Amino acid sequence: MFISIFGAVESGIIYAIMALGVYLSFRVLDFPDLTVDGSFVTGAGVAAISIINGVPPFIATVFALLAGCLAGSITGLLNTKGKINPLLSGILMMIALYSINLRIMGRPNLPLINESTIFTGLKPLFETTGINQALNSLVQLFGVERFPGSWAVLIIMVFVTLIIKVITDYFLKTEVGLALRATGDNERMIRSFSANTDSLKIIGLALSNGLVALSGGLVAQYGGFADVNMGIGMIVIGLASVIIGEAIFGTKTIMRTTLAVIGGAIAYRIVVTLALKVKFLETGDMKLITALLVIVALIAPKLIATSKEQQRRKRKKMALSKKAEEV
Amino acid sequence: MLNLSNISVTFNEDTPDEKKALQDINLSLNSGDFVTVIGSNGAGKSTLMNIVSGSLKPDIGIVEINGKKVSQLPEYKRSNFIGRVFQDPMAGTAPSMTIEENLAMAYARNKKRKLRIGVTKKRREMFREFLETLHLGLENRLNAKVGLLSGGERQALSLLMATFTEPNILLLDEHTAALDPSRAELITNLTGEVVEKFNLTTLMVTHNMQQALDLGNRLIMMDKGQIIFDVSGKEKQELTIEKLLHEFQRIRGKQMDNDRAVLG
Ligand SMILES: Nc1ncnc2c1ncn2[C@@H]1O[C@H](COP(=O)(O)OP(=O)(O)OP(=O)(O)O)[C@@H](O)[C@H]1O
Ligand SMILES: [Mg+2]
Numbered sequence: 001m002f003i004s005i006f007g008a009v010e011s012g013i014i015y016a017i018m019a020l021g022v023y024l025s026f027r028v029l030d031f032p033d034l035t036v037d038g039s040f041v042t043g044a045g046v047a048a049i050s051i052i053n054g055v056p057p058f059i060a061t062v063f064a065l066l067a068g069c070l071a072g073s074i075t076g077l078l079n080t081k082g083k084i085n086p087l088l089s090g091i092l093m094m095i096a097l098y099s100i101n102l103r104i105m106g107r108p109n110l111p112l113i114n115e116s117t118i119f120t121g122l123k124p125l126f127e128t129t130g131i132n133q134a135l136n137s138l139v140q141l142f143g144v145e146r147f148p149g150s151w152a153v154l155i156i157m158v159f160v161t162l163i164i165k166v167i168t169d170y171f172l173k174t175e176v177g178l179a180l181r182a183t184g185d186n187e188r189m190i191r192s193f194s195a196n197t198d199s200l201k202i203i204g205l206a207l208s209n210g211l212v213a214l215s216g217g218l219v220a221q222y223g224g225f226a227d228v229n230m231g232i233g234m235i236v237i238g239l240a241s242v243i244i245g246e247a248i249f250g251t252k253t254i255m256r257t258t259l260a261v262i263g264g265a266i267a268y269r270i271v272v273t274l275a276l277k278v279k280f281l282e283t284g285d286m287k288l289i290t291a292l293l294v295i296v297a298l299i300a301p302k303l304i305a306t307s308k309e310q311q312r313r314k315r316k317k318m319a320l321s322k323k324a325e326e327v
Numbered sequence: 328m329l330n331l332s333n334i335s336v337t338f339n340e341d342t343p344d345e346k347k348a349l350q351d352i353n354l355s356l357n358s359g360d361f362v363t364v365i366g367s368n369g370a371g372k373s374t375l376m377n378i379v380s381g382s383l384k385p386d387i388g389i390v391e392i393n394g395k396k397v398s399q400l401p402e403y404k405r406s407n408f409i410g411r412v413f414q415d416p417m418a419g420t421a422p423s424m425t426i427e428e429n430l431a432m433a434y435a436r437n438k439k440r441k442l443r444i445g446v447t448k449k450r451r452e453m454f455r456e457f458l459e460t461l462h463l464g465l466e467n468r469l470n471a472k473v474g475l476l477s478g479g480e481r482q483a484l485s486l487l488m489a490t491f492t493e494p495n496i497l498l499l500d501e502h503t504a505a506l507d508p509s510r511a512e513l514i515t516n517l518t519g520e521v522v523e524k525f526n527l528t529t530l531m532v533t534h535n536m537q538q539a540l541d542l543g544n545r546l547i548m549m550d551k552g553q554i555i556f557d558v559s560g561k562e563k564q565e566l567t568i569e570k571l572l573h574e575f576q577r578i579r580g581k582q583m584d585n586d587r588a589v590l591g
Pocket of ligand 1 (some may be wrong): 369370371374
């Protein structure tokens with residue numbers, strides 16, 4: 001049990017970077033960007049092919065990020081300069097990227113099992129410094145009996161994801177970041193305060209897809225392969241993470257919301273992992289589970305609010321009739 | 328300061344819906360002029376504002392600000408030196424962002440937006456001082472989301488945001504029309520105060536004739552895409568609503584006679 005939850009948290013925190021990207025487009029820019037399904041694979045493919053060709057894993061990961069930025073800015077150009085509606089711009093880019101990704105990768109699947117990745121490079125460090133053993137004995141105190149192979153991925157990814165979160169938070173508070181948020185909130189207003197909303201949208205989509213592709217590049221190195229179909233449904237997973245996170249952890253401030261999105265990505269992985277433990281369900285049901293999760297996360301908060309409101313009214317009525325009796 | 332020459336705008340040209348929204352408009356404002364604009368629905372007042380702001384390009388004609396031709400500058404570049412308050416209280420602010428964040432965005436209007444924090448301690452103090460001049464207690468709610476404010480509060484904030492960077496030109500399009508009478512009066516008074524304080528060159532559209540008479544040093548009346556009446560200075564001060572209505576009928580009547588003559 002601990003091992004499977006551990007795995008869920010591990011991959012959840014890598015996918016959280018993708019979810020932060022989706023948050024930027026979907027929530028901050030109010031732009032339902034479907035490029036994500038394609039740009040995730042672009043990131044994975046670029047990182048994989050670079051590593052196979054001897055590029056150091058860190059540089060390969062940066063390439064993945066940049067490739068995503070490029071894809072996002074093209075979606076932005078289609079929407080702003082081409083005046084194509086947001087949904088269609090994303091769909092067009094997504095479908096175009098499918099072919100582009102195949103070209104980048106050369107074939108539909110690139111195994112990385114025998115290559116050194118960002119993670120393989122750092123794993124020995126955790127072994128020799130004794131971090132692994134220390135953490136293992138720590139969880140042992142809580143009654144855990146089987147230990148994960150290495151804590152390296154989890155610890156590294158917690159750091160990387162948190163750094164990205166902090167940078168995102170900072171950026172959204174800068175002058176450019178404020179204008180970006182206003183573009184999603186009230187475009188006409190921010191244009192009347194001399195902001196070029198076209199450029200802001202392009203920047204926002206570039207950053208968003210950059211994060212998505214970075215996540216893709218890391219997932220490929222984590223899972224040991226890049227596959228041309230690994231992006232299918234990625235936008236829904238991203239949305240699921242954003243919506244679940246917001247529902248559980250709240251959206252009071254930007255800092256809170258980005259943390260919620262990361263939490264949502266992890267929560268999503270845990271729920272899916274647990275759901276797949278149910279005998280009746282199979283791996284192929286994952287997409288259905290995802291869809292159901294999003295639906296629940298969308299509907300449940302409203303239902304809870306309505307029932308709370310009803311109870312409040314009931315209490316008020318009761319109090320009133322009680323008063324009447326007393327008189 | 329602001330110079331419009333031979334501006335014409337036609338919507339849906341060569342269709343049954345053809346509408347001449349502006350016909351050969353010539354208008355020149357001196358620095359510090361406060362011009363109120365009145366006229367019936369569809370007279371072309373908003374179109375005139377959109378031509379100045381750049382959200383609409385004229386079919387023909389030239390727009391000059393400070394002696395510089397700006398006809399080709401897109402709206403977002405022109406808004407470097409043009410402040411604007413819309414009729415809809417929702418339109419001038421970003422509802423899901425806080426009061427101080429909104430002010431920070433307005434503050435960045437005439438500067439290059441950079442990757443530095445928008446709301447610094449120093450700026451927050453400055454925003455607080457500006458908000459105090461509104462006397463609405465907003466200075467104590469810097470972190471409140473603007474979407475939570477009432478229409479009047481929002482419009483006061485919009486007015487402040489449009490003016491405190493001292494733009495060359497201020498455009499107000501029925502910015503009190505959506506408010507109840509007492510809030511409308513508050514905003515009207517505030518408008519008079521800020522325009523005077525920053526000595527802004529202002530164009531204000533209103534359907535409230537009394538407001539048009541009380542504020543400003545010049546008044547123009549529009550009808551069917553033309554400026555049909557233009558008074559300033561002492562003449563404007565002596566104007567009353569009756570005189571204004573009378574004037575409107577006189578000019579309109581004459582025009583009707585003309586039309587009749589042409590048709591006849
Ligand atoms: N985008 C547009 N397309 C077609 N016609 C338009 C457009 N904008 C304005 N018009 C027409 O141009 C004319 C002038 O409109 P405008 O909005 O300038 O009037 P206004 O004087 O502001 O009126 P109101 O007092 O009702 O605000 C109107 O007849 C209007 O229907
Ligand atoms: Mg109008």
